[in-house]
Amino acid sequence: MTEPFRIAIVGGGTAGxxxxxxxxxxxxxxxxxxxxxxxxxxxxxxxxxxxxxxMKEFNDFLGIDEAEFMSATQATFKLGIEFVDWGHVGARYIxxxxxFGRPIGVADFFNYWLRxxxxxxxxxxxxxxxxxxxxxxxxxxxxDPSDPASAFSYAYHLDAGLYARYLRRWSEARGLERIEGxxxxxxxxRESGDVDGVTLASGETIRADLFVDCSGFRGLLxxxxxxxxxxxxxxxxxxxxxxxxxCDRAGEFTPYTRSTAREAGWQWRIPLQHRxxxxxxxxxxxxxxxxxxxxxxxxxxxSPQADPRGLRFQACKRRKAWNHNVIAMGLxxxxxxxxxxxxxxxxxxxxxxxxxxxxxxxxxxPMLAREYNRVMDIEYDRIRDFLILHYRASTREDSELWxxxxxxxIPDSLQDRIDRFRHRGHIREYRDGLFGPxxxxxxxxxxGVDPQAHDVLADILPEPVLAQRMAELRALIARTADAMPDxxxxxxxxxxxxxxx
Numbered sequence: 223m224t225e226p227f228r229i230a231i232v233g234g235g236t237a238g239x240x241x242x243x244x245x246x247x248x249x250x251x252x253x254x255x256x257x258x259x260x261x262x263x264x265x266x267x268x269x270x271x272x273x274x275x276x277m278k279e280f281n282d283f284l285g286i287d288e289a290e291f292m293s294a295t296q297a298t299f300k301l302g303i304e305f306v307d308w309g310h311v312g313a314r315y316i317x318x319x320x321x322f323g324r325p326i327g328v329a330d331f332f333n334y335w336l337r338x339x340x341x342x343x344x345x346x347x348x349x350x351x352x353x354x355x356x357x358x359x360x361x362x363x364x365x366d367p368s369d370p371a372s373a374f375s376y377a378y379h380l381d382a383g384l385y386a387r388y389l390r391r392w393s394e395a396r397g398l399e400r401i402e403g404x405x406x407x408x409x410x411x412r413e414s415g416d417v418d419g420v421t422l423a424s425g426e427t428i429r430a431d432l433f434v435d436c437s438g439f440r441g442l443l444x445x446x447x448x449x450x451x452x453x454x455x456x457x458x459x460x461x462x463x464x465x466x467x468x469c470d471r472a473g474e475f476t477p478y479t480r481s482t483a484r485e486a487g488w489q490w491r492i493p494l495q496h497r498x499x500x501x502x503x504x505x506x507x508x509x510x511x512x513x514x515x516x517x518x519x520x521x522x523x524x525s526p527q528a529d530p531r532g533l534r535f536q537a538c539k540r541r542k543a544w545n546h547n548v549i550a551m552g553l554x555x556x557x558x559x560x561x562x563x564x565x566x567x568x569x570x571x572x573x574x575x576x577x578x579x580x581x582x583x584x585x586x587x588p589m590l591a592r593e594y595n596r597v598m599d600i601e602y603d604r605i606r607d608f609l610i611l612h613y614r615a616s617t618r619e620d621s622e623l624w625x626x627x628x629x630x631x632i633p634d635s636l637q638d639r640i641d642r643f644r645h646r647g648h649i650r651e652y653r654d655g656l657f658g659p660x661x662x663x664x665x666x667x668x669x670g671v672d673p674q675a676h677d678v679l680a681d682i683l684p685e686p687v688l689a690q691r692m693a694e695l696r697a698l699i700a701r702t703a704d705a706m707p708d709x710x711x712x713x714x715x716x717x718x719x720x721x722x723x
Contacts, residue, residue, distance in 0.1 A: 226255040227582045230430035232405065232420065232443060234260035236382050237552025237569045238436035239389035240280070244573045246398040247284045253582070258393075259420065259428060261404040271382050271492045271499045272300060272479045272563040274656070275319050275375040280570045286392065292717035294388045296495040297380040299477045299709060301355040303562065306482040308669055310617050315668025316478060317562070320351030320374030321660050326691050329679040332663055334688060336647050336676035342692050345667050349660075350374050350699050359706035360477040360713075370702050377563070379479065379492045379499075401428065408447045416547040417443055432547050432581065435554045444540060444550035452538040452556070458610050458633070459537035460626065461487045461559055465514045466501040466531050470524030473498075477709040481561060485509070485621045488561065489521060495719045498523055503559050508622045535559075539606075543598040544591040549576055556602060561612060564605050567656065571601060601655055607636040608657050608665075614640075615669040640671065647673035 229245065231238050238258055245256040281291060291297070302318040309315075322345055323331030335345055346352045351374035354360065364371035394400060403422035411418045419429040420443075435443040444450050456462060471493065480491040487504030502518040515530040539556040543549060550556075551572045558564055575597055579590045614632050618624035642648045643666055649659040666672075683691075 226251070226253055227432070227580075228430040229254060229256045229432050229434065230420070230428055231256070231258040231434045231436055233436035233438060233552075233554070234258060234386060234390070234400075235436060235438065235552065236386045236389075236566060237554075238434075239386045239393060240566075240569050241434055241436060241551060241573050241576075242398050242400075243284055243389045243393045244280075244577060246393040246396040248577060249580075251397060254580075257399045257401055257428065257430075259401045259403060259405065259422070261402065263404055271494065272303075272379055272490070272560065273377040274563055274567045275377045276567050276570055276656075277377050278375075280574075283574075284392075289717045291385075291388060292378065292380075292713075293719045295378075295380040295384040296497075296719045297378045297717065298475070298493055298495060298713055299360045300377040300379050300479060301351045301360065301374065301477045303479045303481055304355070304476075305612070305665075305668060306480060307618075308481070308483045308488075308612060308616055310670070311620065313668070313670075315664060316346065316352045316355055317661060317664040317668070318349050318351035318355070318374065319376055320349050322663060323348040323692075324370065324373065324695060326688070326695075327680075327683050329677050329682075330659070332659070333647055333677035333680040334683070334692065336673055337680045338685075338688060338692055341689065343696060345663070347696050348692075348699060350702055351376075353699055353703040354706050355476070355478045357703060357706075358474055358476055358709045359703060360709040361706040370698055376477075379494055381494060381496075382566075405442060408443060410447065414546070415448075417447060432549070434576070435548050435550045436552050438553045439535065439557070441540070441550060441554040443548045444545060444554050448545050448548060450545045450550075451541045452536075453541060455537040455539065455606055458606070458630065459559060459613070460505040460507065460623065461503045462534065462536055463506045463509075463511065463514065464501050464503045464533045464535070464559075465511070465518050466499070466533065467518060467522070467529070468497045468499055468527045469522040470527065471496070471498050472524035475710045475713075479563065483616070483618070484517070486514070486623045489518065490560065491523070495713065497527060503561070505623050508626075537606075539599070539602045542591070542595050543572070544594045547587060549594070551576075555598070558602070558605055558609060561609050562605070562657075564656065568601065568605075572598065603633075603635070604652065604655060604657065607633055607639070608661070610636055611640070611662075611665055612669070615665065615671050617670060643671060644673055646675045646677060648677075 231241050242258045302316045304316045306314045326334050403424055405420045406423050407421045409419040417433050419427045421427045433443055476493055482489045486509035490501045492499035502514050504514050535557045540550050543555050552569050579594055581590055613627040649662045651659055
């Protein structure tokens with residue numbers, strides 16, 4: 223009988239247990255032996271409490287019941303992210319999880335709006351996700367694509383620690399083996415350089431054919447052992463610290479995350495059922511830790527439930543996410559600040575792509591590793607550019623950070639996107655991956671980056687006809703949003719959680 227292919231996941235937390243859950247759900251245990259090693263002695267860093275719509279896809283892929291998962295993680299619904307004071311102080315816009323408008327003619331709706339923007343009203347009036355979010359309303363998208371209520375998707379706000387615990391219970395119930403223990407040494411094959419085993423404090427050695435490094439920032443295998451190195455992006459994304467603190471629920475129960483630009487970075491607000499998550503992401507070159515903690519505490523909706531907790535990081539990407547027989551996921555693979563809630567998505571994407579390329583004893587690693595690294599590099603680079611845009615497109619000059627961002631050089635790939643958008647509102651759509659045209663349109667327009675012209679195809683419709691169709695669409699979206707239930711009522715009906723853990 224052929225021995226099963228052995229996979230060892232090093233580290234728990236959100237990344238480790240997402241990987242473990244996917245393996246437990248999709249791999250044949252007669253062909254693959256999967257074990258997760260973690261130590262109760264070592265704490266984990268939550269990769270964020272705000273997610274993207276792909277989170278629902280991941281849970282559906284596993285077969286997780288949505289209401290059960292949301293109750294267990296104190297989750298709420300999310301229609302997008304509100305950005306306050308980013309373009310300039312006093313400005314605000316929402317990056318939605320939904321499309322702008324609906325098909326009117328041969329051109330993209332956005333270009334019809336560009337043609338009529340003097341009289342058509344704000345672009346946000348043509349997105350159901352934004353109009354509903356502004357009213358704190360939420361309902362599930364319609365399944366009929368002809369229904370205007372189908373033109374959006376949704377994500378979650380959740381307690382990342384509770385999500386990891388939920389996935390642990392879910393995975394162990396399906397036979398996933400968890401090994402408790404602290405790793406004290408790592409062994410490598412002298413000929414290949416591969417990791418062949420990790421030794422625990424108990425003296426036990428765990429051997430595997432493939433190791434998944436979910437050990438967080440320290441990168442026990444990918445960096446401390448294999449010395450893979452990083453690409454440092456801190457000159458483009460200078461924020462390198464965060465202070466986080468939960469507070470009592472107060473203020474609006476919003477179906478969106480809020481990001482408010484501050485003097486040296488930005489502050490997040492994430493509403494959960496049992497509390498509100500808050501944090502200040504900032505550049506230590508322009509603000510001290512004590513100042514950040516004090517400013518964060520002074521800007522909370524409710525009473526703090528703990529002291530602010532500090533976190534240090536560096537905007538970077540691992541040079542190889544898959545090196546030798548080690549795949550790095552989560553914080554071990556790199557870090558991009560949570561401005562657009564991409565951390566959990568990057569884990570999900572890494573897990574799904576690992577499963578699609580998963581080797582066995584008859585396939586060679588190098589070819590698979592090259593493809594894995596190529597795709598992960600593209601994902602990280604695209605997200606990097608999207609995050610940099612938020613800083614670069616700001617017109618603020620009221621503090622050192624914003625003056626630095628206004629003057630800094632940016633990647634050529636991002637400059638090309640900005641130039642093409644300014645010319646005629648053009649945005650090249652990715653074949654797959656994050657952030658399609660509506661995302662870029664929301665940030666560009668929300669922060670005052672205006673095209674000089676529109677697509678000539680948008681001129682085919684006579685102006686009176688176009689004006690009438692746009693007015694009708696705007697009114698239809700408003701009526702559809704008005705008919706949605708309150709966000710709090712939907713949460714209470716669909717997924718009420720118990721007392722705070």
